[in-house]
Amino acid sequence: MTQAPTLRVLGISGSLRRGSFNTALLRAAAEIAESQELPLRIEIADLRPIPLYDEDLRAAGVPEPVEKLRAAVAAADAVLFATPEYNYSVPGVLKNAIDWVSRPPSQPFAGKPFAVMGASGGPSGTMRMQYHLRQIAVFLDMHALNKPEVFVRNAKDVFDADGRLTDDATRKVVAEQLAALAAWTRRLAKA
Numbered sequence: 400m401t402q403a404p405t406l407r408v409l410g411i412s413g414s415l416r417r418g419s420f421n422t423a424l425l426r427a428a429a430e431i432a433e434s435q436e437l438p439l440r441i442e443i444a445d446l447r448p449i450p451l452y453d454e455d456l457r458a459a460g461v462p463e464p465v466e467k468l469r470a471a472v473a474a475a476d477a478v479l480f481a482t483p484e485y486n487y488s489v490p491g492v493l494k495n496a497i498d499w500v501s502r503p504p505s506q507p508f509a510g511k512p513f514a515v516m517g518a519s520g521g522p523s524g525t526m527r528m529q530y531h532l533r534q535i536a537v538f539l540d541m542h543a544l545n546k547p548e549v550f551v552r553n554a555k556d557v558f559d560a561d562g563r564l565t566d567d568a569t570r571k572v573v574a575e576q577l578a579a580l581a582a583w584t585r586r587l588a589k590a
């Protein structure tokens with residue numbers, strides 16, 4: 400029997416800071432996918448060069464970093480967001496990148512399966528942000544993975560000083576979400 404091809408997942412972090420727990424969570428997801436031989440490979444996008452959305456800038460020609468991100472979304476089988484919650488919602492950095500990618504002529508998020516995970520410094524684990532992101536994804540016509548949800552609370556307790564995810568329970572739920580995302584992506588591809 401031939402093996403199903405490995406799925407390409409684009410990881411998008413909503414935090415630009417070097418020590419970001421959410422970017423570390425994406426790196427952990429990539430490492431877990433590989434070490435547990437899950438059928439997906441995660442490539443992490445770089446939102447740092449994406450300018451602030453400006454219709455005038457767009458009219459003058461879509462900036463190259465935006466074109467690169469659009470192409471990465473288009474080429475991915477699924478998207479994995481890992482992002483902080485800012486003021487109970489989606490950070491501007493992530494919303495800005497989504498806004499750029501969503502503009503015509505094509506809308507590469509449409510039809511993509513996605514999962515969301517998030518790490519916060521506090522006890523909510525980005526819960527409220529995740530439901531705002533799911534709402535945005537309705538307009539983008541993306542297909543949300545419902546469960547398992549990944550809420551990483553009190554992030555400083557689950558990562559070590561080098562940003563490695565050391566908490567077993569968190570590693571387990573991340574692996575479960577990745578496996579569910581792979582199954583969800585395959586199911587949608589067959590539909």
Ligand SMILES: Cc1cc2nc3c(=O)[nH]c(=O)nc-3n(C[C@H](O)[C@H](O)[C@H](O)COP(=O)(O)O)c2cc1C
Pocket residue numbers: 414415416418419420421422482483484485486487488518519520521522523524525554
């Ligand atoms: C502007 C701003 C707003 C924040 N709002 C929230 C919030 O609504 N809920 C929450 O749990 N944490 C909030 N935080 C704290 C973040 O959870 C914390 O800074 C987290 O480490 C950011 O993620 P990162 O490590 O990936 O950068 C906020 C932080 C900033 C900078």
